[in-house]
Structure formats: C-alpha cells, structure tokens
Amino acid sequence: MKKYYVYILKCSDSLLYVGLTNNMQRRFEEHENGINKNCFTFKRRSIELIFNQVFNHVEQAIFFEKKIKKWSSRKKLALANGDFDMLKILSECRNATHSKYNLK
Structure with a gap:
C-alpha cells in the first residue's frame, strides 16, 4: 500500500513550510539540496523536519495538508x-x- 506524508519544515529564518509527498526522504533531500530554485524553501535553507504524519489514502493527506496550511x-x-x-x-x-x- 502506498503511503503519503504531510510534513512541516522549519526554515533557517524560522518560517514554516507545509508539504505533501509520497517519499519523505527524497522530498526532504530535494528541499535540503535546493533542487527547485522556485521553491519556498530554496533561499531559506538550512531546513529542519519538525513534523510528519503518514496517511494511507492520498485524499486524507491532501485534506490534512490544506487544513494545516491555513x-x-x-x-x-x-x-x-x-x-x-x-x-x-x-x-x-x-x-x-x-x-x-x-x-x-
């Protein structure tokens, strides 16, 4: 069964980023290494993973991510x-x- 992760990153400027992924390790490394220059976290590295929650259904993960982003x-x-x-x-x-x- 596929797993989905809703996560919160704390950036170097103390701002928080909420995201959703199906591969937590890969996604964290993408943030940490600055793969996407347009990403919110790119200029705010270093980052720290402060929260993640696992979901079995993508719909539940999307609902939770949208909820906590607000x-x-x-x-x-x-x-x-x-x-x-x-x-x-x-x-x-x-x-x-x-x-x-x-x-x-």
Whole structure:
C-alpha cells in the first residue's frame, strides 16, 4: 500500500513550510539540496523536519495538508511539538468571550 506524508519544515529564518509527498526522504533531500530554485524553501535553507504524519489514502493527506496550511505558525508549532493543550487553546475563538487567554 502506498503511503503519503504531510510534513512541516522549519526554515533557517524560522518560517514554516507545509508539504505533501509520497517519499519523505527524497522530498526532504530535494528541499535540503535546493533542487527547485522556485521553491519556498530554496533561499531559506538550512531546513529542519519538525513534523510528519503518514496517511494511507492520498485524499486524507491532501485534506490534512490544506487544513494545516491555513493555520498560524503558533498552531503548526504546537502540533509539531505534540502540545495538544495549546493546540486546543489556539483553535478556540478569541473574541471577547474568550479573553481569559492572553496569547500575545
């Protein structure tokens, strides 16, 4: 069965890159070696793989990748660090009714 990976890279400038691949090792090496000069990570090397999750179905992987690409950096870092309490807090609505969280 084919496997698909959704991954998060931390770039040298601390920006985060989210991607999807069917070969994690090959794709990481492509980022690391700067194979594509138009890639987001090209000018931001060195990179660090901080998260990856395996999926058996490409549709699930695509859904998850699109979902976390929209997240804030703080949320992505909470996921990568396995900090699910913070992930929950960052996922809550932060209007006046949730002002108990001082996240600045």
